[in-house]
Amino acid sequence: MKTFLKEATILSVVDFQNSEKTLLGKFLFGFVIKDETNRFEPNFRVITSTIKTQNLFEFITKSGSCYVINDDPTNLDITFAEFVVMRERLYSPDDILELRLLLNHNDDRTIH
Numbered sequence: 001m002k003t004f005l006k007e008a009t010i011l012s013v014v015d016f017q018n019s020e021k022t023l024l025g026k027f028l029f030g031f032v033i034k035d036e037t038n039r040f041e042p043n044f045r046v047i048t049s050t051i052k053t054q055n056l057f058e059f060i061t062k063s064g065s066c067y068v069i070n071d072d073p074t075n076l077d078i079t080f081a082e083f084v085v086m087r088e089r090l091y092s093p094d095d096i097l098e099l100r101l102l103l104n105h106n107d108d109r110t111i112h
Contacts, residue, residue: 001036001037001066002036002037002058002066002067002068003032003034003035003036003037003039003040003046003065003066003067003068004032004033004034004035004067004068004069004070005028005030005031005032005033005046005067005068005069005070006030006031006033006069006070006071007030007031008028008029008030008069008070008071008073008074009028009029009030009073009074009075009076009093010026010027010028010029010051010073010074010075010076011026011027011028011029011047011076011078011083011086011093012026012075012076012077012078013025013026013027013078013079013080013083014077014078014079014080015079015080016079024080025050025051026050026051027047027048027049027050027051027083028046028047028048028051028059028061028067028069028073029045029046029047029048029086029092029093030045030046030067030069030073031043031044031045031046032044032046033070037065045090045092046067047086047087047090048061048063048065048067049061049062049063049065050062057069057070057071074093076093076096076097078093078096082096082099082100085099
């Protein structure tokens with residue numbers, strides 16, 4: 001059974017230790033078109049477990065779920081902290097990018 005997604009983004013979750021970027025895992029974000037597993041309603045925002053395999057537009061996750069996307073996905077590198085916020089609030093990649101801009105804008109106004 002498969003879950004079909006639109007507006008998909010592959011999230012590469014990274015962490016920085018000693019100025020080195022480390023990939024923690026890749027996850028899929030998208031909006032549900034149709035769900036044969038009956039877990040999600042149409043247009044529900046989904047963030048999957050870690051992507052285990054990818055074959056073109058079909059993804060199998062660590063939990064064994066199968067997701068099919070309807071178009072080429074976008075890609076976004078996010079920090080672990082951003083990923084936690086996304087999962088807790090079900091934010092979209094666009095929401096995260098807006099938060100980054102807001103935080104950078106506020107940081108630019110701070111005297112260093």
